[in-house]
Amino acid sequence: MGDHVDVLIIGAGLSGIGAAAHLTRALPRTSYVVLEAREVSGGTWDLFRYPGVRSDSDMYTMGYRFRPWRHEEALGSGERILEYLRETAREYDVERHVRYSHRVVRTSWDSGEARWTVEAEHGGRTVTFTAGLVWSCRGYYDYEHGHRPEFAGEGEFTGTIVHPQHWPAELDWAGKEVVVIGSGATAVTLVPEMARRASHVTMLQRSPSYVLSLPQRDPFAARARRWLPAGLAHRAVRWKSILVQTVFYRLSRRRPETVRRLVRKQNVSLLPEGYDVDTHFTPRYDPWDQRMCFVPDADLFDAVRRGDAEIVTSTIERFDSDGIVLADGRHLHADVVVTATGLTLSPFGGIELIVDGEKVDPSTAMTYRALMLSEIPNFVFTVGYTNASWTLKVDLVAEFTCRLLTYLAEHGYRRVVPRRDPTVGEVPLMDFTSGYVLRALDQLPHQGDREPWRLRQSYLRDRRTIRRAPLDDGVLDFS
Incomplete structure (x- = not known):
């Protein structure tokens, strides 16, 4: 008892x-x-x-x-x-x-x-x-257990398959080719971080998500902490964040096309000239029909611009011994596959x-x-x-x-x-x-x-x- x-x-x-x-x-x-x-x-x-x-x-x-x-x-x-x-x-x-x-x-x-x-x-x-x-x-x-769909041919793959919810501490991806399956918050976090050590990272998505860059250090918070007492600064910064979240969400629901344009404009400015933003960063659904992805200091876009990472929008036909065969016939070589396929x-x-x-x-x-x-x-x-x-x-x-x-x-x-x-x-x-x-x-x-x-x-x-x-x-x- x-x-x-x-x-x-x-x-x-x-x-x-x-x-x-x-x-x-x-x-x-x-x-x-x-x-x-x-x-x-x-x-x-x-x-x-x-x-x-x-x-x-x-x-x-x-x-x-x-x-x-x-x-x-x-x-x-x-x-x-x-x-x-x-x-x-x-x-x-x-x-x-x-x-x-x-x-x-x-x-x-x-x-x-x-x-x-x-x-x-x-x-x-x-x-x-x-x-x-x-x-x-x-x-x-x-x-x-995370959400983990089964893919045809997985048994043939000679590399490593991991799910982010159960990340093996001993996994070493340095110098290897990595494919991250998914387009949500976990995937957009993993890709730029893994790209720092991998030879190349591909984010393979069935369909894109809205991705918006935010400054990692909020300038308003820095000023508030510099000029206001600690308790007052905390309340001011917190309420600023609450109001920004609220206004942005309401604008997204009431004027989705306006927010679509704003997000697309930022994406275009952060990606290489001529990049196919409409294929890889423009979802079919309206903003906030699904949770929006926020990345700090444009790290995902920086990795794509440097060529350390790429976005591929397609569906999986099957795995083979050294990677993934896509429905459009392309082949993605992979040493490590991360199934960021959700909860x-x-x-x-x-x-x-x-x-x-x-x-x-x-x-x-x-x-x-x-x-x-x-x-x-x-x-x-x-x-x-x-x-x-x-x-x-x-x-x-x-x-x-x-x-x-x-x-x-x-x-x-x-x-x-x-x-x-x-x-x-x-x-x-x-x-x-x-x-x-x-x-x-x-x-x-x-x-x-x-x-x-x-x-x-x-x-x-x-x-x-x-x-x-x-x-x-x-x-x-x-x-």
């Missing part, structure tokens, strides 16, 4: 450490435990070890609201992000509450006891905890949810403010934004949860559950066309067609509603 706690947090990554730090700051008397399936903290930022791994959002908003990012680079390296997370955990004494190598497999709610019983696998046996509230902070993808979504980590003896399928539930599930008591989950920094939502969900716990205590309640109105229409949770979302859409819960069931993907709107909207809204049922 493990501990009984007020709050049980699943996951010790960016979201879980943030949740625990918020609890410590706002509700220091609240008991909690963090169950982490892996042997170390950091989540994504410890798991991903591929060359050049970094954030694809600026760190002024990717960092926690209560703890400024103090490094100069706007797009932080994986190593520095991991260091930042672990420093935060030490500062708020989170480490003492983490139970490593505890993989949660089942959570069962008992209305008579008004508590969860959580079962976790640890060292070949089952350990049981009880908690008043369960808070899932494990993200939404499968940590064990596999695993909503709630495949954890079994049981309420009063009945197994619950999360895909049949509706999300309340994209942080609770209909008809499931005392259960909160954290999933970040697709159009902005993940941590903006982490902070909001944590503030909501602390406010909810305070409300329960002040009114003597032990249970809260979002009650679904049958007149609220169902809408897919995400209107995103990225492959990893489309592959798992039927596994995700739904959103509703009106508030508070509607997911707006808007930090400014959520800041008003999640932080300030009354809890006694007629949807949350307290008892």
Whole structure:
């Protein structure tokens, strides 16, 4: 038998450490435990070890609201992000509450006891905890397996095939020819970094993504830190980044052709004269139908301009002994192939949810403010934004949860559950066309067609509603 706690947090990554730090700051008397399936903290930022791994959002908003990012680079390296997370955990004494190598497999709610019983696998046996509230902070993808399509002829290939999610530390690509399959954030990060040591790198994409260069050192941040007190500078830089993100996203949705032209104009200016931008850097979809790729200081474009890397847009016919045969007949020689083919979504980590003896399928539930599930008591989950920094939502969900716990205590309640109105229409949770979302859409819960069931993907709107909207809204049922 493990501990009984007020709050049980699943996951010790960016979201879980943030949740625990918020609890410590706002509700220091609240008991909690963090169950982490892996042997170390950091989540994504410890798991991903591929060359050049970094954030694809600026760190002024990717960092926690209560703890400024103090490094100069706007797009932080994986190593520095991991260091930042672990420093935060030490500062708020989170480490003492983490139970490593505890993989949660089942959570069962008992209305008579008004508590969860959580079962976790640890060292070949089952350990049981009880908690008043369960808070899932494990993200939404499968940590064990990335998306890895099978290609014809792979068995004939005599080189090395790797997936970025499980990068082998001993891999040496110096002086070798590398093909990176993919066009998303991982691929555009890998290509310029691997090109520094490889003889040549080819980014092989079925279709292009929008790629935009950002300065690695934000001049506004440099000036703010020079002239303003540290706390004020942090707020100014953070709010500048939030507003720029918001305006750019709204412009992309309302005037996609304008943003297409802006991105294309930058691409043309950064690539060699006469480069076929329309084939290799102009997607068929509108900006932000899928997540946009940001690169620091034009590093991808620089690698292409120098000839260290090239972009090939085609489909794979098959592998052969020394590379890849394309559908148009071309052959790409390769010593190393990197399959940057995306993530596999695993909503709630495949954890079994049981309420009063009945197994619950999360895909049949509706999300309340994209942080609770209909008809499931005392259960909160954290999933970040697709159009902005993940941590903006982490902070909001944590503030909501602390406010909810305070409300329960002040009114003597032990249970809260979002009650679904049958007149609220169902809408897919995400209107995103990225492959990893489309592959798992039927596994995700739904959103509703009106508030508070509607997911707006808007930090400014959520800041008003999640932080300030009354809890006694007629949807949350307290008892």
